[in-house]
Amino acid sequence: MTGLSVPRELLERYAIAAPRYTSYPTAVDWNGAVGAAHWGDALRAAAGRNSAPLALYVHVPFCEALCLYCGCNVHITRNTSRGPEYIRILERELRTAAEAGLGARTLTQHHWGGGTPTWLPPELLERLFRAVTGVFRHEAGAEIAIEVDPRVTTPEQLALLGRLGFNRLSLGVQDFDPVVQEAVHREQSFELTRDIIAESRARGFRSVNIDLIYGLPHQTRAGFASTVQQTLTLAPDRVALFHYAHVPWLKKHQRAVDQSSVPGMEEKFAIFADAVAAFTSAGYVYIGLDHFARPDDEMSLARAAGTLQRNFMGYSTRAGAELLPLGVSAIGEMDGSYFQNEGELFTWQRRVEESGNGILRGHRLSEDDKLRRAIIMELMCRGALDFEQWSRQLGESFTAKFATELAELPALAQDGLIELDARGLRVTQLGQAFLRNVAVVFDACWRRRAEAPQRAFSRTL
Numbered sequence: 001m002t003g004l005s006v007p008r009e010l011l012e013r014y015a016i017a018a019p020r021y022t023s024y025p026t027a028v029d030w031n032g033a034v035g036a037a038h039w040g041d042a043l044r045a046a047a048g049r050n051s052a053p054l055a056l057y058v059h060v061p062f063c064e065a066l067c068l069y070c071g072c073n074v075h076i077t078r079n080t081s082r083g084p085e086y087i088r089i090l091e092r093e094l095r096t097a098a099e100a101g102l103g104a105r106t107l108t109q110h111h112w113g114g115g116t117p118t119w120l121p122p123e124l125l126e127r128l129f130r131a132v133t134g135v136f137r138h139e140a141g142a143e144i145a146i147e148v149d150p151r152v153t154t155p156e157q158l159a160l161l162g163r164l165g166f167n168r169l170s171l172g173v174q175d176f177d178p179v180v181q182e183a184v185h186r187e188q189s190f191e192l193t194r195d196i197i198a199e200s201r202a203r204g205f206r207s208v209n210i211d212l213i214y215g216l217p218h219q220t221r222a223g224f225a226s227t228v229q230q231t232l233t234l235a236p237d238r239v240a241l242f243h244y245a246h247v248p249w250l251k252k253h254q255r256a257v258d259q260s261s262v263p264g265m266e267e268k269f270a271i272f273a274d275a276v277a278a279f280t281s282a283g284y285v286y287i288g289l290d291h292f293a294r295p296d297d298e299m300s301l302a303r304a305a306g307t308l309q310r311n312f313m314g315y316s317t318r319a320g321a322e323l324l325p326l327g328v329s330a331i332g333e334m335d336g337s338y339f340q341n342e343g344e345l346f347t348w349q350r351r352v353e354e355s356g357n358g359i360l361r362g363h364r365l366s367e368d369d370k371l372r373r374a375i376i377m378e379l380m381c382r383g384a385l386d387f388e389q390w391s392r393q394l395g396e397s398f399t400a401k402f403a404t405e406l407a408e409l410p411a412l413a414q415d416g417l418i419e420l421d422a423r424g425l426r427v428t429q430l431g432q433a434f435l436r437n438v439a440v441v442f443d444a445c446w447r448r449r450a451e452a453p454q455r456a457f458s459r460t461l
């Protein structure tokens with residue numbers, strides 16, 4: 001996409017606030033029809049489907065210092081005495097799942113995120129892993145992934161994680177430019193990142209992901225191109241290139257991000273387009289939205305085979321798995337409903353101690369939700385819709401059922417985001433950068449929101 005000239009007017013038209021579609025409906029549109037009182041029944045019902053794979057997400061909220069751009073649920077502390085208490089509560093959540101019989105399901109995807117899971121010392125990492133494997137078996141070839149912060153991760157921790165069976169590592173970089181790093185309070189040298197990757201590969205991790213962010217203060221096309229080139233020398237298996245989600249009304253610390261030094265809309269798009277061109281010319285497959293993977297990576301193979309999925313952890317190669325959420329603010333899906341744990345650390349802890357679960361709220365998926373979710377996920381994962389195939393699946397005309405939505409598509413086609421004919425639509429490469437704008441057409445919740453969507457979601461550009 002380098003050199004691609006996109007008129008400012010088009011960028012302005014598509015720079016909207018929209019969900020990232022790790023679920024549909026997104027959490028702000030949940031109906032609250034299920035909650036803590038339904039968790040036990042959902043677990044028991046899910047336990048009965050013991051041939052279906054299960055995914056597990058564990059949230060570890062602790063970090064030593066706050067990065068200004070952070071959008072995660074974090075608890076900043078250097079007081080490591082908090083760790084054993086946190087693990088004890090996670091063990092209680094696990095016991096609830098075990099008592100419901102969920103241990104009959106095998107894990108296909110097991111992910112620790114945060115926060116910084118490697119904030120935990122080795123003995124607690126091991127205790128937590130043993131607590132999980134005391135309840136669940138892993139399927140052969142299961143994806144066992146952890147997010148690490150190179151600034152606090154030690155070779156001893158990586159050796160332990162490799163021994164335990166972790167095989168995927170994801171690390172945050174955002175930008176290698178020291179000026180940008182200083183502006184966002186995350187100073188992390190290229191050498192430190194390089195050494196952690198080398199160490200993790202030596203310890204048996206078969207896949208490494210690097211997160212980058214564009215739209216941060218002091219970023220320029222030249223500066224970020226250099227970050228991309230440095231990233232390529234590390235040969236990550238996957239790269240996530242996120243647009244900085246500036247939501248200071250939700251994350252108050254982001255008010256300290258100097259907006260006057262953030263690149264303007266046209267430069268931001270150029271930074272992104274240059275990065276897409278650099279990764280694809282280096283042989284990476286553009287998976288969609290903000291993800292790239294080497295051609296032999298499972299994610300590229302799943303994209304080509306049409307089996308790529310998207311869940312609360314982002315793009316996934318593991319199809320249709322229910323997701324057990326553990327830890328403060330963790331979010332999951334069980335027995336046809338979404339559930340989320342309480343987001344305030346001490347309240348979550350109290351809830352788990354009192355009732356065995358920390359669920360705060362949820363959403364029971366209606367038939368319309370499931371249909372729209374399938375359409376949106378097809379756009380996000382395969383970048384295409386075959387209207388005839390959908391009509392066959394629905395037993396009625398797709399174009400008649402979604403006539404209102406389809407009436408919006410010619411404008412997207414005219415702007416070059418999609419190719420459209422009577423049989424279906426295909427997202428173009430330009431449209432991949434605006435995938436959320438295409439998906440939002442089928443999002444009934446987004447369309448009827450009384451509150452302006454810009455207060456609920458980050459902007460696409």
Ligand code: SF4
Nearest residue numbers: 063066067070072115
């Ligand atoms: S290390 Fe990650 S989770 Fe922790 S504050 Fe920084 S961005 Fe947030």
